[in-house]
């Protein structure tokens with residue numbers, strides 16, 4: 553191992569969340585092929601390489617890919633030629649694997665959300681700790697968060713904050729944004745954070761910052777994060793070899809619900825959809841079996857060491873030998889009652 557992948561988050565590295573638990577669920581080994589759908593700082597990927605697996609890492613953020621070339625360049629020979637980095641959204645990973653001539657893989661990890669590096673770069677606009685241009689796009693594209701706050705209607709803004717941020721004061725925040733942008737466009741993260749904070753009742757000092765939910769909502773919205781997850785899960789069913797393992801770490805209840813429903817629907821098999829049918833039939837057609845009955849959350853020591861881990865949940869499942877069910881994604885993901893990115897583009 554070249555660096556300690558459990559690095560201290562205060563040093564500007566991304567400290568991988570639930571790493572030991574993900575390794576226990578995925579059990580990567582020499583000769584296997586593992587997909588890391590969310591390379592980030594490469595914490596998981598380096599651990600998969602350490603275990604001897606061929607590792608194909610995806611990230612939609614070009615800076616994560618550039619960084620992976622740096623750390624991969626420092627890997628011991630023998631590990632470096634087992635690593636491939638691909639700049640692409642994970643919803644497209646099946647196609648990308650096809651392009652690499654890879655048909656089936658043995659394990660897939662998804663560790664959702666943003667990395668500490670993204671969060672700690674003010675110019676990316678993810679954080680309100682320092683001022684930065686309101687972007688929040690992981691891939692730098694448009695529309696970005698600035699486009700949304702400066703062009704969406706009050707109703708659309710309120711829906712985005714309510715649905716993706718589960719924000720109680722969504723309507724108030726939306727109205728305050730529309731009033732503020734009439735004076736001047738909202739360009740920086742600190743101005744947006746002040747507008748959001750200004751309409752909320754003062755809470756106890758230990759509460760999360762009042763702008764946290766609104767920022768999270770905008771980030772999930774502009775990166776289309778829920779639809780990305782649903783599409784990637786469908787591909788996991790087709791790409792995992794029999795016995796292959798899937799591990800997904802989520803940080804938001806909407807994401808966790810999608811993963812939970814995906815695993816439950818595929819573990820119920822063709823016969824189990826919407827009813828309680830014969831167990832024998834279920835065994836023959838279920839394409840996944842859950843690994844563990846409950847989601848795994850970080851131990852208190854991990855949360856103390858790395859407060860960003862506090863809302864993490866890991867769910868894992870093993871691919872059976874049954875053919876893919878190719879369920880309609882609406883079985884496990886219902887598009888939220890909020891505007892789409894297309895609505896903002898037009």
Ligand SMILES: C[S@@+](CC[C@H](N)C(=O)[O-])C[C@H]1O[C@@H](n2cnc3c(N)ncnc32)[C@H](O)[C@@H]1O
Pocket residue numbers: 566567568569589590591592593594595596597610611612613616640641642643663664665666667668690780781
């Ligand atoms: C929480 S970090 C992953 C950290 C990583 N497990 C580690 O140990 O360093 C999430 C990463 O996933 C990337 N990401 C998020 N959504 C993505 C998507 N739909 N497609 C590809 N990459 C995505 C982000 O750009 C970010 O770099």
